[in-house]
Every structure is written in C-alpha cells, then in structure tokens.
Amino acid sequence: MKKEKIIIANWKMNLSYKESLRYIKDIKSFLVGLKNIKIILCPAFVSLADIQKEIKLKKIELGAQDVFWMEEGAYTGEVSVQSLKELGCKYVIVGHSERRGFLNETDAMINKKIQIVLSHNIIPILCIGENLEQRNDNLTAKILRDQLLEDLKIIDFKNNQQIIIAYEPIWAIGTGHEATTDQVNEAVIIIKSQLAKLYPNKDIEKSFKILYGGSVDENNVESFLDLDVIDGFLVGGASANKVHFIKLLNKIKN
Numbered sequence: 001m002k003k004e005k006i007i008i009a010n011w012k013m014n015l016s017y018k019e020s021l022r023y024i025k026d027i028k029s030f031l032v033g034l035k036n037i038k039i040i041l042c043p044a045f046v047s048l049a050d051i052q053k054e055i056k057l058k059k060i061e062l063g064a065q066d067v068f069w070m071e072e073g074a075y076t077g078e079v080s081v082q083s084l085k086e087l088g089c090k091y092v093i094v095g096h097s098e099r100r101g102f103l104n105e106t107d108a109m110i111n112k113k114i115q116i117v118l119s120h121n122i123i124p125i126l127c128i129g130e131n132l133e134q135r136n137d138n139l140t141a142k143i144l145r146d147q148l149l150e151d152l153k154i155i156d157f158k159n160n161q162q163i164i165i166a167y168e169p170i171w172a173i174g175t176g177h178e179a180t181t182d183q184v185n186e187a188v189i190i191i192k193s194q195l196a197k198l199y200p201n202k203d204i205e206k207s208f209k210i211l212y213g214g215s216v217d218e219n220n221v222e223s224f225l226d227l228d229v230i231d232g233f234l235v236g237g238a239s240a241n242k243v244h245f246i247k248l249l250n251k252i253k254n
C-alpha cells in the first residue's frame, strides 16, 4: 500500500474569516473522501474555532500558523498554546521563513516555541531552509544543520511524540520557482543525517516526518510524488484557492 501523504494547507493571511468558512463548507466533503492523504488545515488564528466546528469528527486535522512561547501572561497580541489546544489544534507551524524574515524571529525563539508546543503534546511543524544567496554560496547544508541544531537545542521528546520538519527553501516560497527533486532529495538527506546525529537513540523515520514546501501546486506536485524521502508537502499559495487545492489533491490521490 502507498504511504500516507501529509498535506499541510498554510493559508497564511490569505483568506478572511468569512472566506475561510465558505472555503471549508464548500470542500470538506471532498477532503473527507480522500484516501491515504492526511490534511492539516492551518487557517488564521481568528478562524480556528469555527473551522474546527466544521471539521470536527471528520478526518481533517487543525493546525495553527504560530504560537507564543510562554504559557500565559502580559504578552499583548500573542496566542497561547493552551488556547490552541482548547480549539482543537493538533499541530503548530513554528519558524516559518515569513516570520523569521518579516518579524525577525530567531532560532532561540523558535526553540522555545517548540518546547512549549511539545510540552502540550502538540506536534510542531518546524520550517527550515536557505535563502538564494546562501544556496549560491554553497551554504545550504550548513544552514540546514545549523537551524536544526539551534531550533532543536536541548529538545527531547517522548517516543510517542513526533516533530514534522518542512524543508522550505526561501527562494522557492511564494515565488513560483519550486526546487528540483534533486535539490529536495539532497536537502532531505542532510536533514535526516543531522537528525540522526542529534537523536542517536530515536527511530528517525518514526519520530520525524519530512515535508517539502515552496511553490507546490497542481502543475508540479506530480514530479515530487516519487520522492520517497519526503512524507508530503506544506502548501501555501495553492492551498488558499479551493479550485487549485482540489486540483492539486486530485493529482496526489491518483
């Protein structure tokens, strides 16, 4: 039997609250009918509660796009992991390059976020990846290793817990320029060997799932399907449009 694919739909700030609800009402029966595909929807914080009502008891999972690293307190504008848990989130994206870039999120902050997420038994989706300059300077391997080292510093987790790592080269995000399968393959091998070094006592295949993200859409997704090293995709732009998302999922299921 074919391995189940994980598809994370990161809607970013693309759909308003009303648009998000319309979207899920329109396509939830299609999503529920998909076999061998685990769908994780990551809407904006404000839409989580009502999206959860729509997908409850269905096979669709909920994730948040971010979280704060403290339990509670005077942190205006931030959202706690406890709230996310109460809303039904089983996943949280951490360290997305848009947050690292636009909001100056550091590896140290990301590390604290992963710690709090795991302590609440939620699965972190850690995004890592190099920018174009780094790739051109042959620094991809170093950047990936360093990010894993810093982001996962002193992080231990139970054998029944999991971390998802999304390889997201920054030059491929939202640009329409996807990485080649060779580039993804190479990067994932580097990621897995660094994880094996960091967690010598863990079964890496079981404890980590590895995804690719960066301009994945209905036109290029098939080229990645034979890539055994990845477990699925983190889809941004193409997931925020239901017509494109359905087309993309149809390519995966076939």
Ligand code: PGA
Binding pocket: 010, 168, 172, 173, 174, 175, 176, 213, 214, 215, 216, 234, 235, 236, 237, 238
């Ligand atoms: P994209 O975004 O699919 O629009 O490139 C991917 C991501 O931001 O995770």
